[in-house]
Amino acid sequence: xxxGIKDKVAILGMGCSKFGERWDTGPEELMVEAYLExxxxxxxxxxxxxxxxxxxHIDEIGTGKGGTPLSLALRxxxxxxxxxxxxxxxxxxxxxxxxYAVASGAADIALALGVEKLKDTxxxxxxxxxxxxxxxxxxxxGSAPGNxxxxxxxYRAKHGxxxxxxxxxxxxxxxxxxxxxxxxxxxxxxxxISEDQALNAPMIAEPLGLFDCxxxxxxxxxxxxxxxxIAKAMGKKDLVTIKAMQLSVSNGLESQHNSWDGSxxxxxxxxxxxxxxxxxxxxxxxxxxxxxxxxxxxxTELVTMEDLFISPEGGAVxxxxxxxxxxxxxxxxxxxxxxxxxxxxxxxxxxxxAYEMYLQLQGRAGERQLANPKIGLTHNxxxxxxxxxxxxxxxxxxxx
Amino acid sequence: xxxxxxxxxxxxxxxxxxxxxxxxTTANAWVAPNLAGKGKGERxxxxxxxxxxxxxxxxxxxxLGPDDDRSHVDALYFGTTTQPFADRLNxxxxxxxxxxxxxxxxxxxTSTQRAGTSxxxxxxxxxxxxxxxxxxxxxxxxxxxxxxxxxELDFGDGAAxxxxxxxxxxxxxxxxxxxxxxxxxxxRGAHEEFDYNWEERxxxxxxxxxxxxxxxxxxxxxxxxxxxxxDHFILPCTLPKVPQSVAKKLGIPAEKxxxxxxxxxxxxxxxxxxVMLVHALQEAKPGEKILVAQFGGGADALIFETTDxxxxxxxxxxxxxxxxxxQEETNYMKFLTFNGLVEWEKGMRAEQDKKTALTTLYxxxxxxxxxxxxxxxETGNVQFPRSRISVNPNNPAVDTQEPYxxxxxxxxxxxxxxxxxxxxxxxPNHYGMIVFDGxxxxxxxxxxxxxxxxxxxxxxKMVFRVKDVDEKRGxxxxxxxxxxxxxxxxxxxxxxSTGQAAE
Numbered sequence: 001x002x003x004g005i006k007d008k009v010a011i012l013g014m015g016c017s018k019f020g021e022r023w024d025t026g027p028e029e030l031m032v033e034a035y036l037e038x039x040x041x042x043x044x045x046x047x048x049x050x051x052x053x054x055x056x057h058i059d060e061i062g063t064g065k066g067g068t069p070l071s072l073a074l075r076x077x078x079x080x081x082x083x084x085x086x087x088x089x090x091x092x093x094x095x096x097x098x099x100y101a102v103a104s105g106a107a108d109i110a111l112a113l114g115v116e117k118l119k120d121t122x123x124x125x126x127x128x129x130x131x132x133x134x135x136x137x138x139x140x141x142g143s144a145p146g147n148x149x150x151x152x153x154x155y156r157a158k159h160g161x162x163x164x165x166x167x168x169x170x171x172x173x174x175x176x177x178x179x180x181x182x183x184x185x186x187x188x189x190x191x192x193i194s195e196d197q198a199l200n201a202p203m204i205a206e207p208l209g210l211f212d213c214x215x216x217x218x219x220x221x222x223x224x225x226x227x228x229x230i231a232k233a234m235g236k237k238d239l240v241t242i243k244a245m246q247l248s249v250s251n252g253l254e255s256q257h258n259s260w261d262g263s264x265x266x267x268x269x270x271x272x273x274x275x276x277x278x279x280x281x282x283x284x285x286x287x288x289x290x291x292x293x294x295x296x297x298x299x300t301e302l303v304t305m306e307d308l309f310i311s312p313e314g315g316a317v318x319x320x321x322x323x324x325x326x327x328x329x330x331x332x333x334x335x336x337x338x339x340x341x342x343x344x345x346x347x348x349x350x351x352x353x354a355y356e357m358y359l360q361l362q363g364r365a366g367e368r369q370l371a372n373p374k375i376g377l378t379h380n381x382x383x384x385x386x387x388x389x390x391x392x393x394x395x396x397x398x399x400x
Numbered sequence: 401x402x403x404x405x406x407x408x409x410x411x412x413x414x415x416x417x418x419x420x421x422x423x424x425t426t427a428n429a430w431v432a433p434n435l436a437g438k439g440k441g442e443r444x445x446x447x448x449x450x451x452x453x454x455x456x457x458x459x460x461x462x463x464l465g466p467d468d469d470r471s472h473v474d475a476l477y478f479g480t481t482t483q484p485f486a487d488r489l490n491x492x493x494x495x496x497x498x499x500x501x502x503x504x505x506x507x508x509x510t511s512t513q514r515a516g517t518s519x520x521x522x523x524x525x526x527x528x529x530x531x532x533x534x535x536x537x538x539x540x541x542x543x544x545x546x547x548x549x550x551x552e553l554d555f556g557d558g559a560a561x562x563x564x565x566x567x568x569x570x571x572x573x574x575x576x577x578x579x580x581x582x583x584x585x586x587x588r589g590a591h592e593e594f595d596y597n598w599e600e601r602x603x604x605x606x607x608x609x610x611x612x613x614x615x616x617x618x619x620x621x622x623x624x625x626x627x628x629x630x631d632h633f634i635l636p637c638t639l640p641k642v643p644q645s646v647a648k649k650l651g652i653p654a655e656k657x658x659x660x661x662x663x664x665x666x667x668x669x670x671x672x673x674x675v676m677l678v679h680a681l682q683e684a685k686p687g688e689k690i691l692v693a694q695f696g697g698g699a700d701a702l703i704f705e706t707t708d709x710x711x712x713x714x715x716x717x718x719x720x721x722x723x724x725x726x727q728e729e730t731n732y733m734k735f736l737t738f739n740g741l742v743e744w745e746k747g748m749r750a751e752q753d754k755k756t757a758l759t760t761l762y763x764x765x766x767x768x769x770x771x772x773x774x775x776x777x778e779t780g781n782v783q784f785p786r787s788r789i790s791v792n793p794n795n796p797a798v799d800t801q802e803p804y805x806x807x808x809x810x811x812x813x814x815x816x817x818x819x820x821x822x823x824x825x826x827x828p829n830h831y832g833m834i835v836f837d838g839x840x841x842x843x844x845x846x847x848x849x850x851x852x853x854x855x856x857x858x859x860x861k862m863v864f865r866v867k868d869v870d871e872k873r874g875x876x877x878x879x880x881x882x883x884x885x886x887x888x889x890x891x892x893x894x895x896x897s898t899g900q901a902a903e
Contacts, residue, residue: 123748125821133757137768137867138785138879140831140845146819150832154815157856206818206828206851255833255843256783256791262815262833386833386843 004278007398008103009242010228013042016355019219019343020188027056027063027117028073030220034348035074035113038222042109043234049224050107051080053097055090055114056347057382058127062117063347070113087382088296089247090114091221091350092391096245098225108230114352115220116345125216126346145205145213147384148297152207154262155303159314167207169317170298171198174211174340176326177295181337183368188215188343212298217343221351223358228398240361243375243394244278246271255386267390268307268379275392276309281375285310288331288394289373290360292353294381295338304379305333308392327368335360335368350391353378357395374400405527406569407704408534410713411463411561412678413455414665414722416848417729418442421553427732428548435550443666444556445729446542448738448825449847449865452482453490453878455559456540457497457864461808462717463536463561468805470499473563475532476506479519479539481588481670483508484876493878494538496769497864499805505532513636513696515539515670516560521700523564524573535564541669546594547741554638556666560674560719570713571681571690571704574625577618579698583607600639608635608642611699613650616691619701627651630703631688632680634658636672637695652691664723673700679719686710725886727848738825750823754870756877766803771862771880773840774801782839806862807880810837813858818851830854834882847881859885 015037017030025033039046054070056063063069067081084093091114098110121127126144140146156166175195181187193211201209231239248267254260272284281287291308295301302320305311310331311319319325325333336342336356339349357376359365375396382389425432425439446455456478464470478491485493491506500506509519516539523535540559545551564573585603586595612635620627627650635643637660647657658680660667668675673694680690686708693701717725729735736742766772767785774786778800781792786804790797816832823829830846832854846854847865860882867877 121748125749128749128752133760134764136754137756137761137764137877138844140843141822141824141829141868142817142831143819143822145821146817146829146831149817149819150815153813153817153832153856157815202820203818203828204821208817252787252791253793256785256841257781257793258835258839258841259793 001277005099005103005245006243006279007228007241009099009225010231010236010239010398011223011358011395012044012109012226012231012236013038013040013224014222014355014358015041016186016221016352017219018186019217019345019352021119022218023119025218027069027115030117030218031070031073031113031115034220034222038224042224044109044224047077048109049076049079049111050109051098051101052076052082052111052113053094054081054083055085055094056083056116057085057087057090058116058118058129058346060130061120061127063115086389088294088344088346089350089380089382089389089391090347091352092378092380092393093247093350095223095351095354095393096247096391098223099242099245102225102227109224109226111222111224112351113220113222114347114350116347117218118216118345119218143205144384145208145297148300149205149208150262151303151385152299155299158261158263161317163207165317167199168195169320170212170302171195172320173295173298173301174198177334177338177340180327180335180368181341184337184342187337187341188217189337189341208297208299214296214339215341215343217345219343219345219348219352221348221355223351223354238362239398240358240395241398243396244275245391245393246275246278247389247391248274249389250383250387252387262385264303265307265381265385265388265390267388268304268381268392271390271392272308275394279394281394284308285331287375288377289375290332290335290357290370291377291379292336292338292356293333293379295334295340296344296381298340300381301333301338308377308379332370335365335370350378350380353380354393354395361395361397404569404572405524405564405566406572407562407681408565408568408570409463409563410570410678410681410718411459411461411716412559412675412719412722413458413462414444414556414558414719415446415450415455416725416727417445417447418664418726419445419729419732419735423730423732424553432548435553438550438553441663442728443553444558445735446557446738447848449881450542450557451484451866451876452480452540452542453484453493454864454866455542455557456480456494456538459540459559459561460494460498460536460538463563464498466808468499468808471501472534473500473536474504475523475526475535476500476504477509477519477523477535477537478507479509479515479670480541481510481513481515482541482543483510493769496765497878499766499770499772513670514673514694514700516672516674517692517694517700517702520562520564520674521576521578521702524576527564527566533565537562537564537674539671539674541671543669544593544739547736551595554662554667556668558665558668558675558722559671560678562674562678568709568712569707570710571706574689574703574705575619575623576700576702577615577622578700579611579615581611581698583611583698604639604642608637608639608646608695609649612646612693612695615699615701616650616693619691619703623703625689625703628653629689630656630691632656632658632684632690634673634676634680634690634692636660636667636676638662638667675719681706681710681713682718682720684710746823753872754868754877755873756870756875768879770805771807772803772805775804776800777802782836784840784842806836806840806842811835811860811862811882813846813854813856813860813882814841815856816846816854818854834860845881846883848883853884861885
């Protein structure tokens with residue numbers, strides 16, 4: 001195991017745009033919105049930025065390829081801008097790039113900014129992406145909900161859970177996130193829902209109904225990172241530092257080798273183990289204060305509770321139904337509403353998760369503030385259960 | 401038996417959906433009350449992802465059986481008038497799907513309703529001349545007819561397969577005769593979608609009743625037989641009682657005239673002579689003489705005599721088994737939609753360009769068309785697709801993989817979903833992770849299922865189907881899909897989902 005980056009990098013400032021159907025706002029304005037908040041929070045001038053990492057997933061619908069969209073929108077002082085793309089985990093990748101640049105000493109202050117402008121397609125749901133030349137000739141004609149719904153059938157088969165029981169548990173996941181999102185002024189969806197609403201919503205991909213699917217939103221989020229020393233020299237207090245950043249990428253085992261049973265994320269378990277090791281966490285169920293996971297679909301969140309080793313294998317349904325992950329529970333999950341209700345502008349999502357952890361750790365989360373959180377975990381996934389990239393990052397107060 | 405040429409194996413495929421004719425005539429009663437009398441029985445109806453090529457592949461797989469060594473097939477003759485491609489060897493697509501050897505002759509035989517019988521004749525001639533030892537003959541048709549036409553009621557979709565050679569002859573070839581006459585009972589111009597038909601009474605009197613007897617008499621003469629020697633007389637014809645009239649004129653007893661499957665299948669066009677021949681072979685006893693004639697631009701007539709090897713085909717689905725494996729369909733709109741007869745709103749998700757990279761297709765031909773993956777010669781690990789570095793986590797060996805065929809392997813469903821969001825011609829689109837006995841897995845489409853039917857653990861088999869249609873360029877993509885393994889005896893079904901899991 002490498003030496004790791006625990007406490008080598010601190011967050012200097014963060015920003016996040018309002019997420020939602022931003023009909024009157026283009027990707028450039030979304031970037032500016034997140035950037036200005038982060039710069040104000042950091043208290044620095046553009047000339048103090050040494051380098052930037054820019055994440056956006058779908059370049060076909062407007063934002064564009066390369067590093068130029070960010071540099072143009074923010075009028076950056078001709079610094080290095082690297083565009084990163086790693087499916088829905090792109091935002092975490094931007095942060096990883098900036099963090100590693102600072103940890104290496106190549107940059108004193110670095111910017112990570114992610115954006116996605118999804119509501120320019122003319123239809124609901126995620127845009128149909130360009131699948132290349134080979135995949136469309138054999139891969140199923142599917143969609144994100146259909147791919148993630150696979151988890152439900154495999155999880156039921158593995159653990160012998162009745163269809164209705166799993167459906168109720170994933171309904172609870174969404175009911176909880178709507179309750180949390182209703183308290184977040186920047187969230188896309190701010191309405192509370194009942195379990196009956198979730199259970200009886202129109203079917204999208206068996207067994208996922210409308211309320212089992214996250215919002216498809218426009219938005220941007222940004223982080224400015226530096227070393228703890230520089231942050232302190234600038235007079236920053238209650239530093240939030242990076243404890244771990246791990247990424248695990250599928251190599252085809254899940255989709256081509258019969259050792260995977262389809263009910264969990266192979267990569268998430270690897271990334272989680274490495275992240276806990278890097279952060280020095282031995283008992284995540286007790287040591288982690290709160291988590292922001294990639295709840296693109298309710299079933300994803302449910303199985304992720306086990307992949308992060310917070311719920312025991314086969315125990316997520318019980319924990320969810322017991323309220324373990326509710327805002328009043330032992331390990332609140334999606335306290336900001338999650339992808340489900342805060343929204344999911346793909347390139348921004350990983351940074352949005354970090355944004356909430358940062359606010360909570362600094363005691364600035366307003367109506368949804370938790371009591372004395374010390375360690376926060378973000379889990380940011382891209383791809384599909386059978387082929388994906390999974391980022392697990394841990395942040396916390398300095399010295400914890 | 402060696403030296404004697406004849407049929408050596410049989411296979412058949414009729415799509416599972418059976419459109420109830422009453423559903424058609426009821427929907428059209430307001431405009432065509434004259435067709436009400438045809439509202440009886442059912443016609444076979446291809447699923448949206450089935451066409452002439454996919455049905456031919458299924459019939460051929462039935463004939464070839466579960467052994468995926470196909471190196472013995474040395475020629476392929478494909479008869480149809482509804483081939484998806486005017487210029488791209490349709491038999492070549494079939495050959496790739498069946499993983500036949502590259503060094504074979506494969507031809508499309510087309511432009512006439514007797515394309516199926518002519519394909520069979522070509523194979524017999526090649527075998528006789530010693531040019532082919534084991535020729536595969538396929539006939540398949542999915543004819544398009546206008547809504548509110550008698551043809552949409554008369555036609556059916558289906559395919560038949562026969563092999564020709566001198567080993568394990570199940571029916572000896574006794575003789576044949578062909579007539580070439582430019583008698584235009586109907587025609588379809590090169591760029592037309594639909595047939596143009598002349599008056600039925602003329603077709604009957606000047607066509608069938610004059611041309612068929614000449615062909616049959618020529619065949620009888622070549623075989624050295626009398627009309628009374630014939631035990632099964634096969635003559636596809638949608639005109640009522642014409643086969644009986646022809647038989648009477650020839651002196652073939654009325655009870656020897658084979659049922660033309662109008663009630664439970666419909667006429668499968670250029671395939672129908674062979675469809676009826678396979679059906680007859682499945683019902684015949686050894687030592688019986690079968691005469692098959694088909695009309696179109698003249699006529700073909702061929703005579704066979706069954707042997708005691710016929711029972712070697714008892715395990716084939718053929719036409720009998722295909723007819724028993726049925727799902728009633730009462731939705732005429734679905735039939736119109738599947739056949740491109742309705743301009744319907746597919747939604748923006750259907751706008752995605754389906755342009756196929758032909759370089760990619762050719763580079764991966766055995767993978768895409770043949771469902772061939774890889775097997776590691778060091779560890780035995782099986783995977784799809786094949787790759788230079790093995791997916792085996794315990795031994796990612798390099799350059800150790802040999803081709804491994806998945807199409808005939810048993811498999812089951814690990815995970816699945818029924819997706820209402822993605823575009824599908826028959827929503828919801830089912831797909832899932834399919835795990836194969838003997839190793840390997842493929843995340844793939846599941847077809848021929850209704851909501852509520854699919855569950856983890858369900859046994860499935862592979863079928864060759866249309867993957868996507870590139871309407872802009874007139875190209876079709878083909879790949880394999882999973883279908884539940886159903887008992888062929890499940891004949892009863894409701895028009896809706898049966899909700900019953902496959903056995």
